[in-house]
Amino acid sequence: MLNSMKNAAIAACVLGIAAGSQAVAEEVVVGGSDFIPLVKDKPYLHVIHEGRSIKVQRVQDPDYELKGYFAKTARKCPPFCIQPIAPSVDVGVIGEVELFEFMETELRDGTGVLVDARTPSWHKKGTIPGSINLPFTQLSKSIDDPEMLDALEVLGAKERGEVGMWDKLMEGWGWSDNPHLTENWDFSQAKSVVVWCNGPACGQSPRAIRGLLEVGYPADKIKYYRGGMQMWQMWGLTTVVPD
Amino acid sequence: MQPSPFTGLTRLGRGAWPVLSVPPRLFISVLALLALLVAKPALSADDYLSELDAEVKKVEARKIDGESGVSTVEAPAEVSGDKNSERAGVSRDAFEAMLRKRYLGTFGFYKKLPERSRQEIFAEYLEGAPISEVRKKIIDRLLQR
Numbered sequence: 001m002l003n004s005m006k007n008a009a010i011a012a013c014v015l016g017i018a019a020g021s022q023a024v025a026e027e028v029v030v031g032g033s034d035f036i037p038l039v040k041d042k043p044y045l046h047v048i049h050e051g052r053s054i055k056v057q058r059v060q061d062p063d064y065e066l067k068g069y070f071a072k073t074a075r076k077c078p079p080f081c082i083q084p085i086a087p088s089v090d091v092g093v094i095g096e097v098e099l100f101e102f103m104e105t106e107l108r109d110g111t112g113v114l115v116d117a118r119t120p121s122w123h124k125k126g127t128i129p130g131s132i133n134l135p136f137t138q139l140s141k142s143i144d145d146p147e148m149l150d151a152l153e154v155l156g157a158k159e160r161g162e163v164g165m166w167d168k169l170m171e172g173w174g175w176s177d178n179p180h181l182t183e184n185w186d187f188s189q190a191k192s193v194v195v196w197c198n199g200p201a202c203g204q205s206p207r208a209i210r211g212l213l214e215v216g217y218p219a220d221k222i223k224y225y226r227g228g229m230q231m232w233q234m235w236g237l238t239t240v241v242p243d
Numbered sequence: 244m245q246p247s248p249f250t251g252l253t254r255l256g257r258g259a260w261p262v263l264s265v266p267p268r269l270f271i272s273v274l275a276l277l278a279l280l281v282a283k284p285a286l287s288a289d290d291y292l293s294e295l296d297a298e299v300k301k302v303e304a305r306k307i308d309g310e311s312g313v314s315t316v317e318a319p320a321e322v323s324g325d326k327n328s329e330r331a332g333v334s335r336d337a338f339e340a341m342l343r344k345r346y347l348g349t350f351g352f353y354k355k356l357p358e359r360s361r362q363e364i365f366a367e368y369l370e371g372a373p374i375s376e377v378r379k380k381i382i383d384r385l386l387q388r
Contacts, residue, residue, distance in 0.1 A: 048387045050357050069302040079294050113386060119295055120355070125302045132385050133355055137292070138348075150348025154382050204295070243357035 036060055038100055038237075047103050047130035049240050054129040056103070059236030070199070070233045080201045085226065087206035090219035093226050094194065096235060102194055102223070103130055112192040113155060115139075117208035126239040128196065128232055133242075136197075136204045140211035143184075148215060156191040157217070160184055182216040194223045199230025335365050349378045352385045360384040 030043045036058045037043040044057035065071075075081075086093045094102070099114075106112025107130050116123050116131040123133040134151055141148035160181070163171075170176050180187040193212070197204035209222055233239065342350040353361060364384070368377050 050387065051360070051384075076294070076298075079291050080298065110386070110388065119292070119299075121296060121299045122302070125299065130387065132387070138351070146346070147348045147351060150346070150352065153348075154352065154385060203291075243359075 034062075036236075039097055042100065045100060045104055047107060049129045049131075050243060054238065054240055056100075056129055056238045064236055066234055066236075070230045075201045077201070079203060081203070082201050083203060083206055083226065086224055087209045088213055088219060091209055091213070092220075092223045094223045095225075095227060096231065096237070098223075099194060099225055102192075106192050110191075112194065115193050115195045115205075115208065116197070117195050117205040118197045118202075119204070122198065122204075124242055126229075126241050128229070129238060129240045131196075134208070136208035136211065139208040140214075143215040148211075152185070152190075152215070152217075155193060155217070156189050158186045158189060160186050180218050180221075185216055187216065187218050187221070190217065190221055192221050192223070193217075194225050196225035196228045199228035200226055201230075202228055333369060338365055338368055346374075346378060349381055353381050356381065356384050 035043060038045060038056070038058060044055050046053045046055055048054070102112055103114070107114055114128065114131045116127050116133045117136045117139065118133070119135050119137065120133060123131075123135075127133070132154075134154070138147045138151055141151075143149075143152075160183075163183075167176070171181060178186075178188055180190065195205045195208050195212075197208075205224060205228065209224055212222060213219060227234075229239075339350070339353070342353060353364065356364070364377060364380050367380060368374075372380075
């Protein structure tokens, strides 16, 4: 009798576990009621990273908890102090939803660049899909430094050739209809850049942004993803480990 | 004559406020030294980089069970092939040395590319593509194009 009760209990447990597994399996079905999309009506998106399409989605495990470095609340300060909301009043700050939109529009059509402004050793630990690594050390160089020149080329800025006297005069009086010209650089075709680093306590992307502003990169073409890797991982979003 | 009530102080002319008899430059230097001692030393760029290097060692690879939604994607594996292939007499090392010497920034981007892209670019260089095209290709690959 005891044995049969025991067997029945085991059978019930097995059935229960099986039912539970099925429920978990159903959870990850895209469009299922328990599926966690990126945002409402957008289960995931794809970006190109190192020549292949990467699916960006959220972790579907309901019990998943963030662990490790990016789960830590304490950071040595300085240098890893909480950053202001924006590195400059002229630069827009975005969150994940805006970043998803950027990935599906400007990044996809080549008019935007997603910049991982961290040093290469950080980048190699994992990055946000679609990012390129332009470290803040490079973006803080002066305008005549070869590294900065190449970074500007990557970002679509063009060096101006000989500027006519009339144009100079008009620009000097503020009568130019192109707000993206500096004395030697034309930023009118410069790409929209979203710059990010490790999160709200990271100073690398703010430094990169200040470096870009310093050389005349238009503030309206720069966005700061302040959440960075910390918030990206907090939402359980896909990361890639570079080659 | 009455001794001055301002011991250690002197007067500068008639009706002037008493001032320290210490020479002003020395006084300012002492003040600056005190300020330096009291203030926390600001981090130099090198210090910041050292701190960043130390911090990155604390980051571990992110591993999440594939069944619950793969969250870390390994980058594609290297394309197999002879890394030291030599054609037209130019080695890849020589190509990279040239790039480093003449286009340091571009070389920096080139080094960031996955091995298969570097191979592709080197092959294009060997086929006679002008350096402007090679540099454009490096940037294109960097921009995921």
